[in-house]
Amino acid sequence: MTPRLDRKLHMLLNESFARRRFVVATFFTVLAASLLIGWRWPMSYTSSATIIVDDKNIIQPLMQGAAVATEVADRARLAREIIQSRRIMNQLIEAVGVAHAGMSPVERERAIEQLKRQTNIVNLGTNLIRVEFKDTDPERAYRANAKLVEFFIAENVGTKVKESESAFRFIDEQVRLYRAKLAKAEGNIKQFRAGANIPRGRNEANREDSLYTRAEQTRLELKEAEIRRATLERQLEGEARTASDTSQERELRARLQTLQTQLNNLRLTYQDTYPDIARLKGDIEQVKRAIGQEQKNRGGDGTVVLDEASATQLRQRLMQDLSQSQTQIAALRARLAETERTIQAGQEQGRRVTSGGVTLSDLMRDFEVNQSILDDLLKRREAARVSMNLDRDRQGLSFRIHDEASLPMQPSGPQFVHFAIAGLVLGLVLPFGLIYARQQLDARIRSHIVIPERLSLPLITVVPHLSGPEEKARSTRSLQWLAILVFSIVFIVISVIVTGGRA
Amino acid sequence: MSKVEKALWKARQIEEAGGQARTEAAGLEPGQELILRTTELQPYRHDIGRMVEPWRLSESDLAESKIVSPDMDDVAVADAFRALRTRIVQESNGSNCSVLVTSICGGGGASFVALNLAVAFTFDASRTALLVDCDLRRPAYDYLAAPMMQCGLTDYLESHDLDPGLIIHPAGIPRLRLIPAGRRSEVAPEHLESQRMRELLGSVKQRYDDRYVIVNTPSLTQTAEARVLSALVDFVVLVVPYAGATEAQVWHAAQLIDEAKFLGVVFNDEPRLPGFAWG
Numbered sequence: 001m002t003p004r005l006d007r008k009l010h011m012l013l014n015e016s017f018a019r020r021r022f023v024v025a026t027f028f029t030v031l032a033a034s035l036l037i038g039w040r041w042p043m044s045y046t047s048s049a050t051i052i053v054d055d056k057n058i059i060q061p062l063m064q065g066a067a068v069a070t071e072v073a074d075r076a077r078l079a080r081e082i083i084q085s086r087r088i089m090n091q092l093i094e095a096v097g098v099a100h101a102g103m104s105p106v107e108r109e110r111a112i113e114q115l116k117r118q119t120n121i122v123n124l125g126t127n128l129i130r131v132e133f134k135d136t137d138p139e140r141a142y143r144a145n146a147k148l149v150e151f152f153i154a155e156n157v158g159t160k161v162k163e164s165e166s167a168f169r170f171i172d173e174q175v176r177l178y179r180a181k182l183a184k185a186e187g188n189i190k191q192f193r194a195g196a197n198i199p200r201g202r203n204e205a206n207r208e209d210s211l212y213t214r215a216e217q218t219r220l221e222l223k224e225a226e227i228r229r230a231t232l233e234r235q236l237e238g239e240a241r242t243a244s245d246t247s248q249e250r251e252l253r254a255r256l257q258t259l260q261t262q263l264n265n266l267r268l269t270y271q272d273t274y275p276d277i278a279r280l281k282g283d284i285e286q287v288k289r290a291i292g293q294e295q296k297n298r299g300g301d302g303t304v305v306l307d308e309a310s311a312t313q314l315r316q317r318l319m320q321d322l323s324q325s326q327t328q329i330a331a332l333r334a335r336l337a338e339t340e341r342t343i344q345a346g347q348e349q350g351r352r353v354t355s356g357g358v359t360l361s362d363l364m365r366d367f368e369v370n371q372s373i374l375d376d377l378l379k380r381r382e383a384a385r386v387s388m389n390l391d392r393d394r395q396g397l398s399f400r401i402h403d404e405a406s407l408p409m410q411p412s413g414p415q416f417v418h419f420a421i422a423g424l425v426l427g428l429v430l431p432f433g434l435i436y437a438r439q440q441l442d443a444r445i446r447s448h449i450v451i452p453e454r455l456s457l458p459l460i461t462v463v464p465h466l467s468g469p470e471e472k473a474r475s476t477r478s479l480q481w482l483a484i485l486v487f488s489i490v491f492i493v494i495s496v497i498v499t500g501g502r503a
Numbered sequence: 504m505s506k507v508e509k510a511l512w513k514a515r516q517i518e519e520a521g522g523q524a525r526t527e528a529a530g531l532e533p534g535q536e537l538i539l540r541t542t543e544l545q546p547y548r549h550d551i552g553r554m555v556e557p558w559r560l561s562e563s564d565l566a567e568s569k570i571v572s573p574d575m576d577d578v579a580v581a582d583a584f585r586a587l588r589t590r591i592v593q594e595s596n597g598s599n600c601s602v603l604v605t606s607i608c609g610g611g612g613a614s615f616v617a618l619n620l621a622v623a624f625t626f627d628a629s630r631t632a633l634l635v636d637c638d639l640r641r642p643a644y645d646y647l648a649a650p651m652m653q654c655g656l657t658d659y660l661e662s663h664d665l666d667p668g669l670i671i672h673p674a675g676i677p678r679l680r681l682i683p684a685g686r687r688s689e690v691a692p693e694h695l696e697s698q699r700m701r702e703l704l705g706s707v708k709q710r711y712d713d714r715y716v717i718v719n720t721p722s723l724t725q726t727a728e729a730r731v732l733s734a735l736v737d738f739v740v741l742v743v744p745y746a747g748a749t750e751a752q753v754w755h756a757a758q759l760i761d762e763a764k765f766l767g768v769v770f771n772d773e774p775r776l777p778g779f780a781w782g
Contacts, residue, residue: 014775017774443749444747445745445749446745455757457768458768459767459768460587461590463612463616463772464580464775465774466569468569469567
């Protein structure tokens with residue numbers, strides 16, 4: 001204990017003793033008053049029922065993500081709001097029997113206010129709500145509480161179904177709205193396309209590419225065909241000049257060459273007069289004549305004459321190829337021309353479209369956005385539909401009665417015993433408190449310590465209170481009486497408390 | 504010459520002068536003469552060691568009058584006054600002195616403290632005390648002087664030739680003498696400022712060097728007497744009763760007293776639980 005506190009306690013005890021009459025008188029006054037209040041205090045009975053807020057349903061984990069279970073944040077407050085709503089209270093005053101015919105609105109209002117005061121809703125845990133109804137009549141307390149819980153449950157289920165239904169309706173409405181928007185966007189695009197005769201974007205480019213390729217290909221094919229035709233024509237022209245020696249002439253010429261070689265060899269050794277040379281000369285002349293004869297036989301112009309059958313066959317084939325080639329060329333030319341025209345037309349169209357393309361992309365974007373929103377909304381609508389069905393089948397968050405309202409047997413609230421105990425405690429505390437308060441409020445010096453410490457004045461001595469013999473005798477007598485009085489009263493009060501108040 | 508011899512000598516002289524002369528000197532009425540003759544001279548006839556006490560307060564009388572005694576039950580109270588006495592003796596370096604006891608407010612217990620302080624001095628057989636009651640409006644010690652005649656301070660101040668010895672009375676306690684307030688309560692406080700008062704206090708102190716003079720005055724803050732008389736004494740003691748004054752009041756009262764003479768504060772009437780001596 002700090003010295004300061006110690007001193008204060010001493011001061012309090014000393015002064016309390018000096019004012020013991022006041023202390024005892026206050027004690028008795030307080031005790032008597034509290035006993036009287038306890039005696040007159042109206043008995044009240046409380047009927048209570050417990051409601052479970054069941055949001056951990058078996059359906060919920062299954063439907064996780066697909067459906068949103070209705071959330072209830074402050075269940076006790078919600079419950080209080082619902083229970084104290086006008087509708088339920090109106091039902092209750094009928095059910096309890098407070099209402100009677102010819103009741104004025106003001107009286108009705110008062111009755112409702114009274115019922116509200118009698119009702120108490122406590123949040124016991126996250127999932128437990130206790131509904132209490134207090135009344136002087138236990139029977140009525142029970143009846144009212146049972147009705148209250150019944151109304152509450154009914155009201156709550158209705159509210160939840162309504163809530164999820166309205167959510168569904170809202171989403172449904174949105175779906176309709178977006179569907180209409182999407183249809184409109186689509187119509188806009190169609191209209192635009194019809195007006196501008198625009199090839200589809202990507203296809204358009206592809207087609208142009210393929211056209212170019214085809215034109216190029218056609219050109220190559222044309223060139224090829226033309227070359228082929230030229231070759232055929234050349235072949236047809238040079239057909240007669242093609243030399244083809246007969247075997248006879250070839251033999252003669254080979255003999256002539258041999259003879260010439262022999263002659264040349266002999267001339268190296270001999271004079272032209274040599275007989276062999278002369279013979280050789282004659283042979284050569286002879287072979288030459290034979291060759292000349294042979295050539296004469298063949299036509300005389302030097303060209304090789306084929307035999308009639310094969311020549312005709314070859315010529316016919318060449319002619320056939322040539323005409324085929326010419327036909328191909330004509331076809332290719334026509335195709336190339338057509339392709340080039342198409343390309344040109346495409347290019348012209350492309351040039352025309354670029355200005356209108358901005359509007360088109362806008363329309364496309366609009367369409368895409370609407371489409372994605374609609375997709376999302378459709379998903380949500382299905383989730384809402386499931387939630388609604390959950391609530392309709394009471395599978396989502398639900399209120400169930402855990403503990404039925406019961407008929408209260410014991411009176412609730414403060415009872416006589418409590419008043420007696422409170423009176424004893426307060427009777428002991430109050431006088432000391434008053435004396436202490438007086439010491440605190442009264443600035444007059446009650447402790448000699450103040451004089452040296454706060455006033456810095458020398459303190460010579462402290463003279464305690466000196467009582468004369470008469471005062472001593474009186475105080476002894478009064479002390480005895482007070483002790484007897486206090487003990488007897490306390491004994492009586494405690495025995496009353498132990499035996500249990502009025503019972 | 505010892506104190507005892509002085510007292511003896513004075514007593515003899517008075518006896519020789521005769522009763523008639525004394526009566527005339529005192530200027531008293533014939534009715535009181537008888538009383539004077541029979542009682543008031545007794546103290547002077549004996550030496551201090553055997554100061555004759557014509558009457559003594561019994562134990563029960565002391566208790567009734569709230570007067571401390573060395574062998575009283577309530578040791579704490581007696582000790583408190585012993586402490587006060589010791590302080591005064593220390594302060595006066597062993598020689599006798601005059602001490603003014605005043606209270607911060609009316610009913611503050613100055614007369615109680617003054618009386619018991621005087622009594623505390625007489626605990627010591629070698630000291631005597633003289634209690635002077637200067638509270639002329641509310642005389643505090645008349646009951647002590649009641650068996651004797653009540654010729655006191657006012658009588659002395661009013662008359663011009665009354666011997667101081669005539670107003671000093673035994674108080675029923677050994678070695679304690681008393682100057683009561685006197686019979687003439689209408690005497691103005693201004694008389695306390697007079698030269699005669701100064702002479703009185705001077706002479707009673709100087710007469711015996713083992714005599715301590717205790718002056719009881721009314722409240723310091725409510726009347727002027729205490730301030731007037733403080734000039735005539737050696738020390739001043741301020742009595743502050745329990746729950747009787749605020750800190751500011753005490754502080755201001757202390758400022759009224761000459762610092763050199765201000766001995767200190769006596770905190771009076773502190774309540775206690777029976778059988779306990781707190782703090």
